[in-house]
Amino acid sequence: MRWFIWLSQLFYLLLLLHFQFTSSSSSFFPLLQHYCAPKSRALQSASFLCDNSYPKMKSWKVSTDCCSWDGVTCDRVRGDVIGLDLSCSWLYGTIPSNISLFLLPHLQHLNLAFNDFSFSPISSGFGQFARLRYLNLSGSWFSSQVPLKLSHLSQLTSLDLSHNGFVYLEASFMKRLVKNMTKLRELQLDEVDMSLVSVSSFMNLSSSLTSLTLEACQLSGRMSNNIFHLPNLCELNLKENRELMGVFPMANWTNPLRFLDVSSMTFSRELSKSIGNLNFLRNLGLNECSFTGSVPTSLGNLTQLTHLDLSYNDFSGEIPSLLSKLKELSYLALQFNQLTRLIPASLGSLMKVTEIFLKSNNFIGHIPSSLSFLKDLRSIDLSNNNFEGKIPNFLTNFRKLIEVDFLSLSIKSKLNYSFLALQHVKLVSRNIIEFPNFLTLSKKLDYLDLSNNRIYGRIPEWMFEIGENLSYLNLSHNFLSSIDRIPWKNLIYLDLRDNLLQGKFPIPPFSTEILFISNNSLTGNIPSMICNISSLRLFDISHNMMDLRMNNFHGAIPDTFAKDNQLITLVFNGNLLEGLLPKSLVNCKKMEVLDLGNNKINDRFPYWLEALPELKVLVLKSNRFYDPIGNHKTSGNIFSKLRILDLSHNEFTGFLPRNYFQNLNAMTTKDEGKKQQYMGETDYYQDSMVVIVKGLDSKLQRILTIFTTIDLSSNKFEGEIPKLTGHIPLSLANLSALESLDLSSNRLVGEIPIQMTSLTFLAKLNLSRNQLTGPIPQGKQFGTFENDPYYGNLGLYGFPLSIECSNDELTLPTLPSIFQEDNVSLFSSGFGWKAVLTGYGCGLLFGLAMGYAVFKMENLNG
Structure with a gap:
């Protein structure tokens, strides 16, 4: 049961508890004793920022007074619930607007900081606590606009909405805050988006303020120096507002x-x-x-x-x-x-x-x-x-x-002294030609960076003994020739990129999270036990994280992916891998990117990958996948976060699965106003891939998290186009940023919907070689198209065609020879589908194509 269900019950009972203490009747007491402490689970949360986090409600006992419970404070005389501190309490989920928390009229202190509220909006119900003096919602993964009602809390002396990441505040809120919260002493809004707020709003802040923190709030303009004259101000933090002048x-x-x-x-x-x-x-x-x-x-x-x-x-x-x-x-x-x-x-x-x-x-x-x-x-x-x-x-x-x-x-490698207590050493780009031996006795060494030097040869034996605490080692961009073993048992980060390493692939310790070993000359197979390192997050053997592309690896992918592993991205693109996909991939619960394109994998569609809750990118292009896609029972939550799907150039057959397209929720969600982010973005790595945009290969060095694409081309699908959302023509008309639409060489019937004239960004249209009928819509972008988009549809008429009414007949021109083979019908051996849906947000590129694949080339290759 989600936490808010029993928490809602709890607050309702706390409210009853208030009535019990204020009522002359004692008959309520046994009932209240029975319901005071509902049984709770050990709830997990995002309270990692807390020094001491634990589920406070877990210790609440039925036989004890509710006012003695951990985190609950009551008025000593009246028994009213006046304080609730559930910070760092492992709460998760959303806060319903009708939760009984908002029925506690005497609440003065409320702290829900450092929990996980799943990007839910801050409820306007928090504005109902007329007596509230302290409100802390920081670091709890709220989102959306700060409700205007919170600015009515005139008794507040402390307000903390900081470090939520996706919360924004409008100018009207700030104006009312300045006007109403005259008793405010602490205002902490770090990382709240205040780009819509004029800095002039801060000229009339309460003179009672002792702490004002507005770090990374996207403020802009010239801040009046009045803010530096507030008479009681002890703390002022305006850092990371790069458009702000002062x-x-x-x-x-x-x-x-x-x-x-x-x-x-x-x-x-x-x-x-x-x-x-x-x-x-x-x-x-x-x-x-x-x-x-x-x-x-x-x-x-x-x-x-x-x-x-x-x-x-x-x-x-x-x-x-x-x-x-x-x-x-x-x-x-x-x-x-x-x-x-x-x-x-x-x-x-x-x-x-x-x-x-x-x-x-x-x-x-x-x-x-x-x-x-x-x-x-x-x-x-x-x-x-x-x-x-x-x-x-x-x-x-x-x-x-x-x-x-x-x-x-x-720096000379042979010095007559050593640094016994050194833990962190950084000697980058120093022209060093040997490992500096003054480190030989540095047994406490935790961090060592010797990158971009001229160190050559083997790693000396004494380096393997410099300390059991070594967790970070960067030897990249040197001239190392071999490394037989990696003995540091606590190593987390290892970078051996751009050396001259030869021989077999070294096995990292099980503590490794980040391993870069690209641009070397290693030979042989990658040990299957790599898949057993459950902590591994980034693995670069060419250019990117877990990126094994273009290395000519062959054989089957090992079926040894350990449970609870930390893999986020797995890229085997452009190798000679074959056989079946390993079912143990379902253990990669944190996987966001899976790219197995351009191999020789021979398998049915891996429907079981829908069990990966975070999967955003699935690329299976140019393999030997076969059979229909939808012949299985689904789990119900089908690829709900998937944003990039490429199944092109395989041997899939049958009808396109409606259930998949109806559940691609992430592709239909609007992400307007969100901060621009990239997939796989860390200090070390960003995901990249090649996609088809308007018929051309395009290399995305970084993938925007709002980017979406579907490519199903060069298969043998048949039947109708699946309905994306409701009736196809209506849903297409809703793609307001659509620039390119290709539905050519299919069996579409019926009329071109008049609603498509609303696509004012549409620059390229191809409806040729279908069975469309009726009048061509007129106006807006449709007035810019010539004959080509409608070529090969016998029943179409109207401008720009010379046929003005439905009674005219048009003979379908003979197909070019490339589309003919031994007088076999165009569609007798199946037809190709191509669906490319790319989007970069409102007003930018957004394209959809479902078109013909050249089967002569397919037949020659197949």
């Missing part, structure tokens, strides 16, 4: 700000000296703000500062020595600026610093020995500067140093 107050800027982050906003001038007046500031984020000029010395006044990020600007000149006054500083980031000259020795007095990033500036000279005093230093990046000399050996004294990068310093 100006800091030039003078008299004092308030209790402790946290200020405006990273990625645009401030096209020098950083105001008045920032040094924010005496309480502890965190200052000015990353990527287009600041120029010198780093103001007034920053030295911020003696409580622990975090300072001035990276990715155009600051020039020296690092002010006055920064040495920041005795509480633990994080200093000045990378990617134009800072010059020597690193001041005074930085060695920042005794609490744990991380220093000075990468990509113009520093010269030697690294100051005073840095040896920074005993808590854990991470330092001095790369891409103009330092002289070698790595200073005093750095070996840092027992806590876990990350180091000295890109521009001279």
